[in-house]
Amino acid sequence: MIRRPALLLLFLLPVAAPAKDSCVECHTAMESAPALKFSKDVHQRRGFSCADCHGGDRNADDQDAAMSKAKGFRGKIARAAVPQLCAHCHSDANLMHKYMPQQRVDQYELYQTSVHGKRIASGDGAVANCVDCHSVHDIREVKDPQSPVHPLRLPETCARCHADAAHMAKYKIPTNQFEEYRKSVHWAALAQRGDLSAPSCASCHGNHGATPPQVSSVAAVCGNCHALVEDLYSKSPHQPAFAAMGAAGCVTCHGNHGVRLPSSAMLAGDKSVCAQCHTADSPEGKAAVEMAGMINGLNAALKNSDQVLRQAASSGMEVSEAMLRQQEAHATLVKARVAVHAFRVTAVSQLAQSGLAAAAETRRAGENALKERDYRRMGLGVALLAILATMAGLWLALRAIERPPQAPAGAGRR
Protein backbone atom coordinates (compact mmCIF):
# COMPACT_ATOMS: atom_id res chain seq x y z
CA MET A 1 0.00 0.00 0.00
CA ILE A 2 1.32 3.48 -0.91
CA ARG A 3 1.29 5.96 1.91
CA ARG A 4 -0.27 9.42 1.38
CA PRO A 5 2.98 11.56 1.24
CA ALA A 6 4.45 9.15 -1.30
CA LEU A 7 1.28 9.37 -3.40
CA LEU A 8 1.57 13.18 -3.38
CA LEU A 9 5.16 12.92 -4.59
CA LEU A 10 4.00 10.93 -7.62
CA PHE A 11 1.85 13.88 -8.71
CA LEU A 12 4.75 16.27 -8.25
CA LEU A 13 7.08 14.30 -10.58
CA PRO A 14 7.51 16.01 -13.96
CA VAL A 15 5.95 14.05 -16.80
CA ALA A 16 8.12 13.77 -19.95
CA ALA A 17 5.75 15.02 -22.67
CA PRO A 18 6.73 14.71 -26.34
CA ALA A 19 8.24 17.94 -27.76
CA LYS A 20 5.68 20.22 -29.34
CA ASP A 21 5.64 20.30 -33.15
CA SER A 22 2.99 22.69 -34.42
CA CYS A 23 4.08 22.12 -38.07
CA VAL A 24 3.22 18.41 -37.89
CA GLU A 25 0.04 19.08 -35.90
CA CYS A 26 -1.43 21.56 -38.43
CA HIS A 27 -0.18 19.88 -41.60
CA THR A 28 -1.40 16.47 -40.42
CA ALA A 29 -4.83 18.01 -39.78
CA MET A 30 -4.69 19.39 -43.33
CA GLU A 31 -3.80 15.85 -44.52
CA SER A 32 -0.72 17.23 -46.20
CA ALA A 33 1.36 14.38 -47.71
CA PRO A 34 4.77 15.45 -46.29
CA ALA A 35 3.36 15.61 -42.74
CA LEU A 36 1.65 12.24 -43.09
CA LYS A 37 4.85 10.62 -44.39
CA PHE A 38 7.03 12.23 -41.73
CA SER A 39 6.07 9.74 -39.00
CA LYS A 40 8.12 7.11 -40.88
CA ASP A 41 11.15 9.38 -41.21
CA VAL A 42 14.31 8.52 -39.28
CA HIS A 43 14.77 12.22 -38.46
CA GLN A 44 11.36 12.42 -36.82
CA ARG A 45 12.20 9.39 -34.69
CA ARG A 46 15.41 11.13 -33.55
CA GLY A 47 13.48 14.24 -32.47
CA PHE A 48 13.97 16.49 -35.51
CA SER A 49 11.06 18.49 -36.87
CA CYS A 50 10.05 20.20 -40.11
CA ALA A 51 11.51 23.45 -38.76
CA ASP A 52 15.02 21.93 -38.64
CA CYS A 53 15.06 21.94 -42.46
CA HIS A 54 12.37 24.46 -43.39
CA GLY A 55 13.00 26.95 -40.61
CA GLY A 56 10.26 28.61 -38.56
CA ASP A 57 9.12 27.98 -34.98
CA ARG A 58 7.78 24.53 -34.09
CA ASN A 59 6.51 25.81 -30.72
CA ALA A 60 4.29 28.58 -32.05
CA ASP A 61 0.57 27.81 -32.38
CA ASP A 62 -0.10 30.82 -34.55
CA GLN A 63 0.41 30.09 -38.25
CA ASP A 64 2.11 33.42 -38.99
CA ALA A 65 4.43 33.08 -36.01
CA ALA A 66 5.28 29.46 -36.86
CA MET A 67 6.15 30.36 -40.45
CA SER A 68 7.72 33.72 -39.73
CA LYS A 69 10.68 34.80 -41.86
CA ALA A 70 12.04 36.36 -38.70
CA LYS A 71 12.31 32.81 -37.27
CA GLY A 72 14.20 31.70 -40.37
CA PHE A 73 11.28 30.14 -42.23
CA ARG A 74 12.48 29.10 -45.70
CA GLY A 75 9.46 27.22 -47.05
CA LYS A 76 10.09 24.85 -49.95
CA ILE A 77 13.79 24.18 -50.43
CA ALA A 78 15.17 24.80 -53.94
CA ARG A 79 16.56 21.59 -55.52
CA ALA A 80 20.03 23.10 -55.91
CA ALA A 81 20.09 24.01 -52.20
CA VAL A 82 19.22 20.52 -50.92
CA PRO A 83 22.77 19.04 -50.71
CA GLN A 84 24.05 22.01 -48.73
CA LEU A 85 21.04 21.89 -46.41
CA CYS A 86 21.54 18.17 -45.64
CA ALA A 87 25.29 18.75 -45.23
CA HIS A 88 24.55 21.35 -42.53
CA CYS A 89 24.04 18.43 -40.15
CA HIS A 90 25.55 15.48 -42.04
CA SER A 91 28.97 17.16 -42.38
CA ASP A 92 29.05 18.09 -38.70
CA ALA A 93 31.01 15.34 -36.97
CA ASN A 94 30.09 16.54 -33.47
CA LEU A 95 26.38 16.57 -34.22
CA MET A 96 26.38 13.26 -36.12
CA HIS A 97 28.31 11.63 -33.30
CA LYS A 98 25.27 12.10 -31.04
CA TYR A 99 22.98 10.19 -33.39
CA MET A 100 25.05 7.85 -35.56
CA PRO A 101 28.66 7.78 -34.31
CA GLN A 102 29.83 5.42 -37.04
CA GLN A 103 28.37 7.32 -39.97
CA ARG A 104 30.76 9.12 -42.30
CA VAL A 105 30.53 12.90 -42.55
CA ASP A 106 32.18 13.38 -45.96
CA GLN A 107 29.12 12.71 -48.14
CA TYR A 108 28.81 16.35 -49.24
CA GLU A 109 32.51 16.58 -49.96
CA LEU A 110 32.27 13.45 -52.13
CA TYR A 111 29.06 14.66 -53.76
CA GLN A 112 30.84 17.80 -54.93
CA THR A 113 33.38 15.62 -56.78
CA SER A 114 30.65 13.56 -58.48
CA VAL A 115 29.09 14.17 -61.88
CA HIS A 116 25.83 14.98 -60.07
CA GLY A 117 27.53 17.44 -57.73
CA LYS A 118 29.48 19.19 -60.49
CA ARG A 119 26.38 19.60 -62.63
CA ILE A 120 24.25 20.93 -59.80
CA ALA A 121 27.02 23.43 -58.99
CA SER A 122 26.94 24.57 -62.61
CA GLY A 123 23.21 25.28 -62.31
CA ASP A 124 21.68 22.02 -63.61
CA GLY A 125 18.89 21.37 -61.12
CA ALA A 126 17.69 18.21 -62.91
CA VAL A 127 20.52 15.99 -61.68
CA ALA A 128 20.19 13.82 -58.59
CA ASN A 129 20.53 15.41 -55.18
CA CYS A 130 20.20 13.76 -51.73
CA VAL A 131 16.40 13.42 -51.75
CA ASP A 132 16.24 11.88 -55.23
CA CYS A 133 17.97 8.79 -53.89
CA HIS A 134 17.12 8.82 -50.15
CA SER A 135 13.53 10.08 -50.61
CA VAL A 136 12.11 13.04 -48.70
CA HIS A 137 9.96 13.33 -45.58
CA ASP A 138 10.06 9.53 -45.20
CA ILE A 139 13.83 9.03 -45.17
CA ARG A 140 14.82 5.65 -43.76
CA GLU A 141 18.14 4.20 -42.71
CA VAL A 142 20.06 2.47 -45.52
CA LYS A 143 19.73 -0.89 -43.76
CA ASP A 144 15.91 -0.57 -43.77
CA PRO A 145 14.67 -2.79 -46.64
CA GLN A 146 12.08 -0.12 -47.49
CA SER A 147 14.76 2.52 -48.03
CA PRO A 148 15.27 3.32 -51.73
CA VAL A 149 19.03 3.02 -51.18
CA HIS A 150 18.88 -0.40 -49.49
CA PRO A 151 21.18 -2.68 -51.55
CA LEU A 152 18.20 -4.63 -52.94
CA ARG A 153 16.44 -1.45 -54.10
CA LEU A 154 19.38 0.70 -55.17
CA PRO A 155 19.52 -0.42 -58.85
CA GLU A 156 15.85 0.51 -59.31
CA THR A 157 16.42 3.86 -57.60
CA CYS A 158 19.30 4.76 -59.97
CA ALA A 159 17.22 3.48 -62.90
CA ARG A 160 14.41 5.92 -62.11
CA CYS A 161 16.54 8.58 -63.84
CA HIS A 162 19.13 6.55 -65.74
CA ALA A 163 16.56 4.37 -67.54
CA ASP A 164 14.38 7.36 -68.41
CA ALA A 165 15.26 8.19 -72.03
CA ALA A 166 13.49 11.58 -71.91
CA HIS A 167 15.28 12.62 -68.72
CA MET A 168 18.69 11.45 -69.94
CA ALA A 169 18.36 12.79 -73.51
CA LYS A 170 20.22 16.02 -72.82
CA TYR A 171 23.14 14.17 -71.18
CA LYS A 172 23.62 11.90 -74.22
CA ILE A 173 24.35 8.74 -72.22
CA PRO A 174 22.75 5.34 -72.74
CA THR A 175 19.65 4.32 -70.79
CA ASN A 176 19.94 0.54 -71.07
CA GLN A 177 22.21 0.03 -68.02
CA PHE A 178 19.45 -1.27 -65.74
CA GLU A 179 18.02 -3.52 -68.45
CA GLU A 180 21.51 -4.96 -69.02
CA TYR A 181 22.27 -5.20 -65.31
CA ARG A 182 19.11 -7.28 -64.81
CA LYS A 183 20.56 -9.90 -67.17
CA SER A 184 23.85 -10.01 -65.29
CA VAL A 185 25.30 -12.53 -62.90
CA HIS A 186 25.59 -9.73 -60.32
CA TRP A 187 21.83 -9.02 -60.42
CA ALA A 188 21.15 -12.77 -60.12
CA ALA A 189 23.29 -12.88 -56.97
CA LEU A 190 21.65 -9.77 -55.53
CA ALA A 191 18.00 -10.18 -56.42
CA GLN A 192 17.60 -13.93 -56.77
CA ARG A 193 20.01 -15.21 -54.13
CA GLY A 194 19.52 -12.18 -51.83
CA ASP A 195 23.29 -11.71 -51.52
CA LEU A 196 23.53 -8.13 -50.22
CA SER A 197 27.28 -8.07 -50.89
CA ALA A 198 26.73 -8.58 -54.64
CA PRO A 199 27.71 -5.51 -56.65
CA SER A 200 25.09 -3.01 -57.69
CA CYS A 201 25.51 0.49 -59.19
CA ALA A 202 27.23 2.08 -56.18
CA SER A 203 29.74 -0.78 -55.78
CA CYS A 204 31.50 0.21 -59.01
CA HIS A 205 30.47 3.85 -59.47
CA GLY A 206 30.54 4.97 -55.85
CA ASN A 207 27.52 6.48 -54.13
CA HIS A 208 27.92 10.11 -53.09
CA GLY A 209 31.00 10.50 -55.26
CA ALA A 210 29.26 8.79 -58.19
CA THR A 211 31.45 8.82 -61.25
CA PRO A 212 31.98 6.34 -64.09
CA PRO A 213 35.17 4.27 -63.70
CA GLN A 214 37.77 5.43 -66.21
CA VAL A 215 39.39 3.02 -68.70
CA SER A 216 42.51 2.75 -66.56
CA SER A 217 40.60 2.01 -63.36
CA VAL A 218 38.16 -0.67 -64.57
CA ALA A 219 40.40 -3.61 -63.62
CA ALA A 220 40.96 -2.10 -60.18
CA VAL A 221 37.20 -1.65 -59.69
CA CYS A 222 36.48 -5.28 -60.65
CA GLY A 223 39.55 -6.34 -58.65
CA ASN A 224 37.87 -5.08 -55.49
CA CYS A 225 36.10 -8.43 -55.40
CA HIS A 226 37.92 -10.42 -58.10
CA ALA A 227 41.37 -9.77 -56.65
CA LEU A 228 43.07 -12.90 -57.98
CA VAL A 229 41.74 -12.37 -61.49
CA GLU A 230 42.97 -8.78 -61.46
CA ASP A 231 46.40 -9.95 -60.29
CA LEU A 232 46.68 -12.50 -63.13
CA TYR A 233 45.38 -10.00 -65.68
CA SER A 234 47.78 -7.26 -64.60
CA LYS A 235 50.74 -9.61 -65.22
CA SER A 236 49.34 -10.96 -68.49
CA PRO A 237 50.25 -9.84 -72.03
CA HIS A 238 46.71 -8.43 -72.37
CA GLN A 239 47.23 -5.68 -69.80
CA PRO A 240 49.80 -3.62 -71.79
CA ALA A 241 48.04 -4.48 -75.08
CA PHE A 242 44.64 -3.28 -73.83
CA ALA A 243 46.21 -0.19 -72.28
CA ALA A 244 47.84 0.69 -75.63
CA MET A 245 44.53 0.17 -77.43
CA GLY A 246 42.63 2.25 -74.86
CA ALA A 247 40.46 -0.81 -74.11
CA ALA A 248 38.94 -0.94 -70.64
CA GLY A 249 40.39 -4.17 -69.12
CA CYS A 250 37.79 -6.65 -67.87
CA VAL A 251 34.95 -4.85 -69.70
CA THR A 252 36.49 -5.61 -73.09
CA CYS A 253 35.62 -9.31 -72.76
CA HIS A 254 32.98 -9.41 -70.01
CA GLY A 255 30.97 -6.27 -70.73
CA ASN A 256 30.06 -3.80 -68.00
CA HIS A 257 26.48 -3.71 -66.72
CA GLY A 258 25.39 -7.00 -68.28
CA VAL A 259 28.22 -9.26 -67.05
CA ARG A 260 27.06 -12.83 -67.81
CA LEU A 261 28.20 -16.01 -66.10
CA PRO A 262 31.55 -16.70 -67.81
CA SER A 263 32.05 -20.01 -69.56
CA SER A 264 34.55 -21.70 -71.88
CA ALA A 265 32.29 -20.59 -74.76
CA MET A 266 33.96 -17.19 -74.35
CA LEU A 267 37.26 -18.78 -75.43
CA ALA A 268 36.24 -20.91 -78.40
CA GLY A 269 33.25 -21.34 -80.67
CA ASP A 270 30.66 -18.98 -82.13
CA LYS A 271 30.51 -16.77 -79.04
CA SER A 272 34.27 -16.54 -78.56
CA VAL A 273 35.36 -13.10 -77.37
CA CYS A 274 38.98 -13.97 -78.23
CA ALA A 275 37.93 -14.22 -81.88
CA GLN A 276 37.11 -10.51 -81.81
CA CYS A 277 40.87 -9.81 -82.00
CA HIS A 278 42.61 -13.17 -82.69
CA THR A 279 42.05 -15.30 -85.79
CA ALA A 280 41.47 -19.03 -85.24
CA ASP A 281 44.75 -20.03 -86.91
CA SER A 282 46.91 -17.54 -84.96
CA PRO A 283 48.94 -18.92 -81.99
CA GLU A 284 46.68 -16.94 -79.62
CA GLY A 285 43.51 -18.27 -81.27
CA LYS A 286 44.84 -21.83 -81.02
CA ALA A 287 45.81 -21.29 -77.38
CA ALA A 288 42.27 -20.12 -76.58
CA VAL A 289 40.79 -23.25 -78.20
CA GLU A 290 43.28 -25.42 -76.31
CA MET A 291 42.39 -23.82 -72.97
CA ALA A 292 38.66 -24.20 -73.69
CA GLY A 293 39.24 -27.88 -74.54
CA MET A 294 41.03 -28.48 -71.23
CA ILE A 295 38.33 -26.79 -69.19
CA ASN A 296 35.53 -28.60 -71.04
CA GLY A 297 37.36 -31.92 -70.66
CA LEU A 298 37.79 -31.41 -66.92
CA ASN A 299 34.20 -30.28 -66.55
CA ALA A 300 32.91 -33.38 -68.38
CA ALA A 301 35.17 -35.70 -66.34
CA LEU A 302 33.92 -34.15 -63.11
CA LYS A 303 30.27 -34.47 -64.15
CA ASN A 304 30.90 -38.11 -65.00
CA SER A 305 32.49 -38.93 -61.66
CA ASP A 306 29.82 -36.87 -59.86
CA GLN A 307 27.17 -39.11 -61.41
CA VAL A 308 28.97 -42.34 -60.46
CA LEU A 309 29.54 -41.10 -56.90
CA ARG A 310 25.91 -39.99 -56.51
CA GLN A 311 24.73 -43.39 -57.74
CA ALA A 312 27.04 -45.18 -55.29
CA ALA A 313 25.97 -42.92 -52.40
CA SER A 314 22.27 -43.36 -53.14
CA SER A 315 22.81 -47.14 -53.20
CA GLY A 316 23.91 -46.85 -49.58
CA MET A 317 27.65 -47.28 -50.27
CA GLU A 318 30.27 -45.42 -48.20
CA VAL A 319 31.98 -42.98 -50.58
CA SER A 320 32.43 -39.95 -48.31
CA GLU A 321 36.22 -39.99 -48.73
CA ALA A 322 35.87 -39.92 -52.52
CA MET A 323 33.25 -37.15 -52.30
CA LEU A 324 35.65 -35.06 -50.27
CA ARG A 325 38.32 -35.59 -52.91
CA GLN A 326 35.76 -34.74 -55.59
CA GLN A 327 35.15 -31.39 -53.92
CA GLU A 328 38.87 -30.63 -54.23
CA ALA A 329 38.70 -31.62 -57.91
CA HIS A 330 35.81 -29.17 -58.41
CA ALA A 331 37.94 -26.46 -56.77
CA THR A 332 40.63 -27.24 -59.35
CA LEU A 333 38.13 -26.54 -62.12
CA VAL A 334 37.31 -23.17 -60.55
CA LYS A 335 41.03 -22.41 -60.30
CA ALA A 336 41.59 -23.46 -63.93
CA ARG A 337 38.84 -21.04 -65.02
CA VAL A 338 40.53 -18.26 -63.04
CA ALA A 339 43.94 -19.22 -64.50
CA VAL A 340 42.62 -18.41 -67.98
CA HIS A 341 43.22 -14.74 -67.04
CA ALA A 342 46.99 -15.40 -67.12
CA PHE A 343 46.44 -16.15 -70.86
CA ARG A 344 49.09 -18.90 -70.79
CA VAL A 345 48.20 -22.48 -71.76
CA THR A 346 50.58 -23.94 -69.17
CA ALA A 347 48.82 -22.11 -66.32
CA VAL A 348 45.54 -23.84 -67.24
CA SER A 349 47.02 -27.22 -68.24
CA GLN A 350 48.74 -27.79 -64.87
CA LEU A 351 45.46 -27.36 -63.03
CA ALA A 352 43.46 -29.28 -65.64
CA GLN A 353 45.85 -32.27 -65.40
CA SER A 354 45.64 -32.28 -61.62
CA GLY A 355 41.81 -32.02 -61.77
CA LEU A 356 41.57 -34.83 -64.35
CA ALA A 357 43.73 -37.10 -62.17
CA ALA A 358 41.50 -36.39 -59.17
CA ALA A 359 38.33 -36.95 -61.23
CA ALA A 360 39.68 -40.30 -62.50
CA GLU A 361 40.52 -41.31 -58.93
CA THR A 362 37.06 -40.45 -57.59
CA ARG A 363 35.39 -42.14 -60.55
CA ARG A 364 37.37 -45.31 -59.84
CA ALA A 365 36.32 -45.12 -56.17
CA GLY A 366 32.68 -44.76 -57.23
CA GLU A 367 32.91 -47.62 -59.73
CA ASN A 368 34.52 -49.87 -57.12
CA ALA A 369 31.71 -49.02 -54.72
CA LEU A 370 29.14 -49.90 -57.41
CA LYS A 371 30.94 -53.22 -58.12
CA GLU A 372 30.86 -53.98 -54.41
CA ARG A 373 27.13 -53.15 -54.37
CA ASP A 374 26.47 -55.49 -57.34
CA TYR A 375 28.49 -58.25 -55.66
CA ARG A 376 26.44 -57.89 -52.48
CA ARG A 377 23.22 -57.88 -54.49
CA MET A 378 24.26 -61.05 -56.28
CA GLY A 379 25.07 -62.72 -52.95
CA LEU A 380 21.70 -61.67 -51.65
CA GLY A 381 20.01 -63.06 -54.78
CA VAL A 382 21.74 -66.44 -54.39
CA ALA A 383 20.85 -66.61 -50.69
CA LEU A 384 17.28 -65.60 -51.52
CA LEU A 385 16.94 -68.38 -54.11
CA ALA A 386 18.33 -70.94 -51.68
CA ILE A 387 15.89 -69.87 -48.97
CA LEU A 388 12.96 -69.87 -51.38
CA ALA A 389 13.90 -73.36 -52.60
CA THR A 390 14.05 -74.59 -48.99
CA MET A 391 10.66 -73.05 -48.23
CA ALA A 392 9.14 -74.61 -51.35
CA GLY A 393 10.60 -77.99 -50.38
CA LEU A 394 9.16 -77.67 -46.86
CA TRP A 395 5.78 -76.78 -48.27
CA LEU A 396 5.79 -79.81 -50.61
CA ALA A 397 6.90 -82.06 -47.75
CA LEU A 398 4.05 -80.79 -45.57
CA ARG A 399 1.55 -81.47 -48.32
CA ALA A 400 2.90 -84.99 -48.74
CA ILE A 401 2.48 -85.64 -45.00
CA GLU A 402 -1.06 -84.31 -45.05
CA ARG A 403 -2.14 -86.46 -48.06
CA PRO A 404 -4.14 -89.56 -46.88
CA PRO A 405 -2.27 -92.84 -47.53
CA GLN A 406 -3.52 -94.56 -50.73
CA ALA A 407 -4.96 -98.06 -50.40
CA PRO A 408 -2.76 -100.70 -52.09
CA ALA A 409 -4.05 -101.82 -55.55
CA GLY A 410 -6.50 -104.79 -55.45
CA ALA A 411 -7.05 -104.53 -51.72
CA GLY A 412 -10.87 -104.29 -52.20
CA ARG A 413 -11.12 -107.42 -54.40
CA ARG A 414 -11.71 -110.64 -52.74
Add this chain to the structure above:
Amino acid sequence: MITERRNLIRTLLGGGFVASLAAFLYPVIRFMNPPSVSEASVNEVPGGKIQDLKPNSGKIVKFGNRPVLLVRVSETEWRAFSAVCTHLNCTVQYQEQRRQIWCACHNGFYDLNGNVVSGPPPKALDEYVARVRGDEVVISRRA
Protein backbone atom coordinates in the same frame (compact mmCIF):
# COMPACT_ATOMS: atom_id res chain seq x y z
CA MET B 1 -14.81 -82.03 -36.61
CA ILE B 2 -11.40 -83.39 -37.72
CA THR B 3 -11.86 -81.75 -41.16
CA GLU B 4 -12.59 -78.35 -39.57
CA ARG B 5 -9.50 -78.55 -37.36
CA ARG B 6 -7.39 -79.56 -40.37
CA ASN B 7 -8.73 -76.57 -42.37
CA LEU B 8 -7.91 -74.22 -39.51
CA ILE B 9 -4.33 -75.52 -39.26
CA ARG B 10 -3.94 -75.26 -43.04
CA THR B 11 -5.18 -71.64 -43.02
CA LEU B 12 -2.83 -70.74 -40.17
CA LEU B 13 0.12 -72.40 -41.90
CA GLY B 14 -0.68 -70.78 -45.25
CA GLY B 15 -1.12 -67.34 -43.67
CA GLY B 16 2.10 -67.72 -41.72
CA PHE B 17 3.93 -68.74 -44.89
CA VAL B 18 2.69 -65.68 -46.84
CA ALA B 19 3.48 -63.32 -43.92
CA SER B 20 6.99 -64.79 -43.58
CA LEU B 21 7.57 -64.40 -47.30
CA ALA B 22 6.46 -60.72 -47.20
CA ALA B 23 8.59 -60.01 -44.12
CA PHE B 24 11.53 -61.58 -45.89
CA LEU B 25 11.06 -59.88 -49.25
CA TYR B 26 10.33 -56.34 -47.98
CA PRO B 27 13.86 -55.61 -46.64
CA VAL B 28 15.31 -57.24 -49.76
CA ILE B 29 13.34 -54.83 -51.99
CA ARG B 30 14.35 -51.88 -49.79
CA PHE B 31 17.99 -52.99 -50.03
CA MET B 32 17.79 -53.15 -53.82
CA ASN B 33 16.15 -49.72 -54.05
CA PRO B 34 17.35 -47.64 -51.08
CA PRO B 35 16.11 -44.09 -50.34
CA SER B 36 18.43 -41.31 -51.53
CA VAL B 37 20.83 -40.32 -48.77
CA SER B 38 22.07 -36.70 -49.02
CA GLU B 39 24.60 -36.64 -46.22
CA ALA B 40 25.68 -39.01 -43.52
CA SER B 41 24.24 -37.62 -40.28
CA VAL B 42 27.47 -37.13 -38.39
CA ASN B 43 27.27 -34.95 -35.30
CA GLU B 44 30.77 -35.27 -33.91
CA VAL B 45 34.16 -36.28 -35.26
CA PRO B 46 37.61 -36.49 -33.65
CA GLY B 47 39.94 -33.72 -34.84
CA GLY B 48 43.16 -35.51 -33.83
CA LYS B 49 45.61 -35.32 -30.96
CA ILE B 50 46.33 -31.90 -29.42
CA GLN B 51 50.08 -32.19 -29.96
CA ASP B 52 49.64 -32.95 -33.66
CA LEU B 53 48.58 -29.36 -34.46
CA LYS B 54 50.86 -26.53 -33.37
CA PRO B 55 49.47 -23.10 -32.34
CA ASN B 56 48.66 -20.76 -35.28
CA SER B 57 48.01 -23.57 -37.74
CA GLY B 58 45.08 -25.39 -39.24
CA LYS B 59 44.12 -28.61 -40.95
CA ILE B 60 41.21 -30.09 -42.87
CA VAL B 61 39.17 -32.73 -41.05
CA LYS B 62 36.54 -34.94 -42.68
CA PHE B 63 33.10 -34.34 -41.15
CA GLY B 64 30.77 -36.86 -42.82
CA ASN B 65 31.35 -36.11 -46.47
CA ARG B 66 32.07 -32.40 -45.85
CA PRO B 67 35.45 -30.84 -45.05
CA VAL B 68 35.89 -28.86 -41.85
CA LEU B 69 38.83 -26.54 -41.14
CA LEU B 70 40.19 -26.98 -37.62
CA VAL B 71 42.32 -24.04 -36.47
CA ARG B 72 44.48 -23.99 -33.36
CA VAL B 73 44.49 -20.25 -32.66
CA SER B 74 46.73 -20.43 -29.58
CA GLU B 75 47.90 -23.00 -27.01
CA THR B 76 44.41 -23.23 -25.56
CA GLU B 77 42.05 -21.82 -28.19
CA TRP B 78 40.61 -24.00 -30.97
CA ARG B 79 38.09 -23.08 -33.67
CA ALA B 80 36.42 -25.02 -36.45
CA PHE B 81 34.61 -23.82 -39.57
CA SER B 82 33.08 -25.35 -42.64
CA ALA B 83 35.98 -25.54 -45.10
CA VAL B 84 33.63 -24.89 -48.04
CA CYS B 85 34.00 -21.34 -49.38
CA THR B 86 30.63 -19.58 -49.57
CA HIS B 87 31.49 -18.20 -53.02
CA LEU B 88 31.95 -21.20 -55.33
CA ASN B 89 32.41 -24.11 -52.89
CA CYS B 90 36.21 -24.36 -53.08
CA THR B 91 38.03 -25.73 -50.04
CA VAL B 92 39.50 -23.00 -47.84
CA GLN B 93 42.76 -23.20 -45.86
CA TYR B 94 44.41 -21.46 -42.92
CA GLN B 95 47.06 -18.84 -43.70
CA GLU B 96 49.48 -18.65 -40.81
CA GLN B 97 51.15 -15.35 -41.80
CA ARG B 98 47.90 -13.39 -42.02
CA ARG B 99 46.17 -15.42 -39.30
CA GLN B 100 43.17 -15.63 -41.62
CA ILE B 101 41.28 -18.25 -43.58
CA TRP B 102 41.98 -18.12 -47.29
CA CYS B 103 40.24 -19.43 -50.39
CA ALA B 104 42.78 -19.94 -53.16
CA CYS B 105 40.19 -19.97 -55.96
CA HIS B 106 39.34 -16.24 -55.92
CA ASN B 107 41.54 -14.92 -53.10
CA GLY B 108 38.70 -14.64 -50.59
CA PHE B 109 39.68 -14.06 -46.94
CA TYR B 110 37.77 -14.79 -43.73
CA ASP B 111 38.72 -13.82 -40.20
CA LEU B 112 38.95 -16.22 -37.28
CA ASN B 113 35.25 -15.78 -36.58
CA GLY B 114 34.47 -16.98 -40.10
CA ASN B 115 33.41 -13.48 -41.26
CA VAL B 116 34.35 -12.27 -44.74
CA VAL B 117 37.33 -9.90 -44.72
CA SER B 118 37.81 -9.42 -48.45
CA GLY B 119 37.16 -10.97 -51.85
CA PRO B 120 34.00 -12.31 -53.40
CA PRO B 121 32.58 -14.64 -50.69
CA PRO B 122 29.02 -13.47 -50.03
CA LYS B 123 28.66 -14.68 -46.46
CA ALA B 124 30.49 -16.03 -43.43
CA LEU B 125 31.68 -19.62 -43.02
CA ASP B 126 29.49 -21.86 -40.88
CA GLU B 127 31.08 -22.36 -37.50
CA TYR B 128 31.48 -25.69 -35.72
CA VAL B 129 32.35 -26.31 -32.09
CA ALA B 130 35.92 -27.44 -31.33
CA ARG B 131 36.46 -28.79 -27.79
CA VAL B 132 39.40 -30.44 -26.10
CA ARG B 133 38.52 -33.78 -24.54
CA GLY B 134 41.47 -35.43 -22.82
CA ASP B 135 44.40 -35.25 -25.24
CA GLU B 136 42.14 -35.04 -28.27
CA VAL B 137 40.17 -32.28 -30.05
CA VAL B 138 36.55 -33.06 -30.86
CA ILE B 139 34.56 -31.19 -33.52
CA SER B 140 30.79 -31.06 -33.34
CA ARG B 141 27.90 -29.22 -34.95
CA ARG B 142 26.65 -26.05 -33.28
CA ALA B 143 23.43 -26.58 -31.34
